[in-house]
Amino acid sequence: TLMRDTLYSIIMIVTGGLVGFSLLLGGRKFATQYMNLFGIKQYLIALFPLAIIVLVFPMALPGANFSTGQSLLVAVISAAMYGVFLLIQTKTHQRLFVYEHEGDSDDDDPHHGKPSAHSSGWHTAWLLVHLVAVIAVTKMNANPLETLLTSMNAPVAFTGFLVALLILSPEGLGALKAVLNNQVQRAMNLFFGSVLATISLTVPVVTLIAFLTGNELRFGLGAPEMVVMVASLVLCHISFSTGRTNVLNGAAHLALFAAYLMTIFA
Template sequence: MVRLLLPILIGLVALVSIEFSGVMAWLLVQPTSIVLAGLALLSGVVLVLSKSVANQADRVSELIGQPYGTLVLTAAVMTIELALVASTMLTGESNPTLARDSMFSVVMIALTGVTGICNVLAAVRRGTLGSDGQVDTSQMAAPNLLGALTYWDLISTMCVLALVIPNFSRSTTEANFSTPVNAVLSVVAFGVYAIFLTAQMGRYRSLYTERESLIVGVGGGGEALETLEAENNDNDLSLWKAALLLVAGLLVVCLIAESMGQLIETGITDLGLPSSLAGVLVAMLILAPEALNAIQAASAGEVQRSINTLYGSVVATVSLTVPAVLVLGGITGTDVILGLEPFEMVLLALTLILSYPHARLTGIEGLMKLVIFLFWILLQVA
């Protein structure tokens, strides 16, 4: 237990040092090299914590099964992300593109960078040769296609409605809808996500489990389910410990990442880079636990679990962030801009096209996603 608590304790020490000592103020006035060294050290702490969170998410997944395991991780991350966005809107400087930039960063990091890595890892692990020297397609990595297609339908629809269509709205002069249309969009986004979760946890649960488990379990599904339930009962205490460690680790990760924002902005300014890159780096740090969990799953050959983690995060981000920021914007009188810039719309369109699920993974689709991610980062820097 001490070993499991150690990463959280390290993170708490780092967080206390940032918030309640003069370390941050001292770092902010130091030369660029020292600022970057501080960033590297704190990023290392975040990665250690993220690794711990990913391990706890694996434990929860083993105990409660899929897709519930990844839903726990997604729910915890989304709660903290929404809290950070809300606190920034309520206490920070007015930034009408905050929600848009946050959502788009999550979409691009999850669907291009991390998914690209997962696709390549899964394909390399499972792309074995048959006895005739040819690739055995039946052994290639593959998602549960119907579940993956459902994710894609939701992501493509909500991304276009929330991030593209506002640019063509005739009801306002900015890239946003009128209040009545925003109300409809909010209700639709929240309602669609609620229906999706109900289906995912209910009658369509099998669409979000690994293909191999469904094939293996055809003959003895009832017995396997009874065994799983018995294991869950025997490990109830372990489940709660893993869930508490998961949430605690996530909370510390996100608080450190948010506290690092000022340090990141200072480093970027000293290097002469665009300020928009700061939001991207913070989003990467916040998504690190989910990214590591998805990469671990792909490395173990669990393609659908990596999809559940990454695509589920994107669906939750777009479906829940939009209603939250529109309501907060209306309450506080803060302007909210949803529409993306032209080059971002093109990148989003290309990302959605390449995100269409493949029946089998070769690794090429993952490489192309990584190419898009590379150019997105370059355009943030340029």
């Protein structure tokens, strides 16, 4: 269940905690912040079906889980969805992911991306290498971590929460800095990009490893977790539907993040 718990935690930490905290901080400092709502919607369009298929739909199936064949099909769907998303983000609809007024100070930003001298194939190969390495390290450390948490009487799902925090830390810190610089579009790109990439790439790799090793994966969430996750995704759509946010949006997201914590520690 580690993959399921981690993916659920990543979705909720970002859509509830990090997004909420960022909008609250940004709203207090700038009152109202603006972004390209069409870009945010592209993330949600890709993220919503993946979250439903991977974490909700299995509970409606016999046995409340995917069969081996269904798991492999979901893995293909996840990878294909991410491929289509990358196509529009990097090739056909790049302007959807940029808020034009955020580009004024990019020249002095040492972290601003520069064109790479390597091909897309080179980057794809190294992405897969690093992804497998990260998953391998996670698997090796999962059992000792679970043993430690069990000895502390911590909930089983808390392991997924800790793994998700480790995965999200780099993007989270960068996004919070961007929000405080009134670059909320860049922050949301980092937040939602990390969620989408994690789901789309982790599901295929972990599913393939489980298939080759003969291990069974558990996909579906319980009813309370489903409700909180779907509510958080719907709230994201509502919050970003106008292209402007304030402290109320942040408070609403943090309220659902508190509900998420209840599902872990209940």
